[in-house]
Amino acid sequence: MADHLEASVTLPSDAVSVAAARTHVMGTLAEWGLPAGAELAETVRLVVSELATNAVQHTLGQSPTFTVDLGLDHEGWLRIGVTDSHPRLPRRLPAAVQQDNGRGLVIIRSLTAECGGRLRIRRTREGGKTVFVELPWTAPLGPAGPAADTLPVGQGAGRDTARTAEPRG
Numbered sequence: 001m002a003d004h005l006e007a008s009v010t011l012p013s014d015a016v017s018v019a020a021a022r023t024h025v026m027g028t029l030a031e032w033g034l035p036a037g038a039e040l041a042e043t044v045r046l047v048v049s050e051l052a053t054n055a056v057q058h059t060l061g062q063s064p065t066f067t068v069d070l071g072l073d074h075e076g077w078l079r080i081g082v083t084d085s086h087p088r089l090p091r092r093l094p095a096a097v098q099q100d101n102g103r104g105l106v107i108i109r110s111l112t113a114e115c116g117g118r119l120r121i122r123r124t125r126e127g128g129k130t131v132f133v134e135l136p137w138t139a140p141l142g143p144a145g146p147a148a149d150t151l152p153v154g155q156g157a158g159r160d161t162a163r164t165a166e167p168r169g
Helices: 016-031 039-057 104-114
Strands: 004-012 065-073 077-084 118-123 129-136
Touching: 004 016, 016 039, 016 065, 016 077, 039 065, 039 077, 039 104, 039 129, 104 118, 104 129
Parallel strands: none
Antiparallel strands: 004 065, 065 077, 077 129, 118 129
């Protein structure tokens, strides 16, 4: 395996993009060797759904697109970042028992903690934000086959929608 694998997709801030983000992520992870029925795969599917939904619903139309970045490092950490251009940081909304929304971050925090992972939120240089979830990789390290937009670090972008992830620190 390369020292680090990355994949990225930028999508319009539209409800149909949530499914597209999920499909992109799950396809990439399958190519990296994560079986579709694995517990980690199901956790990632839900995390991506919640993060993408938040990027669409809570930016109030002020972020025309959102980007999903994936990274898998040689130390066995899967990093999922969802970036939008809205300046407001996510916050937990008070949720009445009957409400259908307001629980996304609670779900993400719970799933992340259950897996031994981390949740971080960082402002971007452009004034938006990225919500990062880091989870321990539970599949054998190594790709099943290269994805069109998946490259080892330092080899450039493979598609117009690919972009370089921000430095970690």
